[in-house]
Amino acid sequence: MNTTSKDCSITFDEIANMFTPKFSEVDLSLFAASEHEAIGLEHFLMEPKCNRNLIGVVDFETFHSQKFFDVEDFSGAIEYDETKHHCDAVCSNSAKEVREEKRESIEDMLNDNVFDGKTRLPTTGKEFGLESYLGNADLESLSPGFDERDYVAEISYMSSASVPALQFTHNHNSPMLNQMTVHELHEAFKSVFGRETLVTDKQWLKHRVLFGLRNQVESDSDLNHIKCGTTSYKTEDKTLCLSSSDSSRSAASSIKCVLGDETMSLDWHVGRKGLAGLDLQTTSMELSEIELCSHDGGDKALVTRKRLRKPPKRYIEESLEANSKYCKGKSGAVRPRKCLKEFGTSQLACEDKPFKGSCIQVPFGLPIEEGHVKINASYWDSENCRDDRISSPKQLVTEPSAAASQDEISEDEHVTRSIVRKGSSRRKHHISWTPSEVMRLIEGVSQCGVGRWAEIKRLSFPSSSRRTSVDLKDKWRNLLRACCVQLQSKRKVKQGQKQASHRVPESVLWRVRELATTYPYPRESNSKVAYTAPISSSFPAAIQNRSVALSTSV
DNA sequence: CTTAGGG
């Protein structure tokens, strides 16, 4: 933005050097003759070789059309007039040059699809006299009395682009700007760049303004292009491009097409001219974003703002939607925990039964087992004792160590703890399986059979919200695994059993094995069956007091 | 939703 005229000249030289002989011939001649530099035409003249040369012109059109779309008032008389002026200015200037050069390299372009596709161009383009311009360059029919300042002002107004553009490096003059006083140029500059300048050099100001205008036009076009390109997924939103009349759509397509080419030739631009290249680059997607943001607060950014917000909003909505969906879908009555996970601790707390007193809230991350560890190796025994003591018949039938109220309490305890820690961890609760639970599980399996976890849960774990059928299944799997391990190295386990905090009585394991034989579990059962089958008969009391390491945590 | 299996 702060490029000086000096830089400009340098750039210009560089650019000039970059021109290929062929192009330099054309371009320079054009430049030399271009006393009537036109905004959109610049591109046009600069790139005689490509069809994209017409970008400038097209941009101009799209620029206008977009404006209308944005304002959502196509028939606005004021806009029409202004546009006409604008068009007039551009066309009148460019037309001359077109005439001069068209036989050399522009002629093709005129016949090119860009113009052939007038139908693709916004109808507004016709209204503005572009058609005539393209056809016979009869610009005299356009409204006279054009004022440069208006032109500039309007463009700046219409354009949502405020991003500083590269300095215009051409030395050719603009007729309009030439006639402007320094003060006027300052105003123009201000309107274009949104800031004032102390520079009084008319040439410099002219260049700046010209370039700024051109950039704005291009930016707008690019913006338009971008928007159009992304319109598909924003149909919900009032997307200007598509929601407008047919002309707008056609315009969009044409713009897209043209700009697409432009973008593709970006390298070319950069390499050869540097100025246009940079401009184009910045006007790509990224720029649009930036631009939109920067203009968010401006009135002019009407269109821009809408467009900008759309994507993010949409995105957010989708995200939220997805989240809620996820929560809904997954957190059914079956697994309230999941839901809880989604919503945070406070809600979770309410979900479960009230505290039963003995519960100690464990900071997140603290292993829940800790509390139980205190029970130590005699855990099972003590559990059983308690159970026996309380001896609550409950639903458990055969096992002496059937679930007891005590157990329930401890379970609740676990739950509470788990909830506390649940807040932020995926591993919400690592609720240790209490001996009674294990027993109940086994009992349930013995009664219902393996695989009918839902039923087992219903029978043996009716009151506990946790321990879903899946949990039971997992636990059973683990039990089987434990049995397997134990079988492989009974002795070892026996020796190290004291270390483990939780021990599953051998009896239990035997029971498990027995059940495993009768109700083979999908996998582990096989190896087990062979082993346990013969032993199962000896299950009784002989081995009762023996215990094997068994992880009860999972 | 339940079950089975993987992580």
Added chain:
DNA sequence: CCCTAAG
């Protein structure tokens, strides 16, 4: 224990 695919 959690997640997910499959019936």
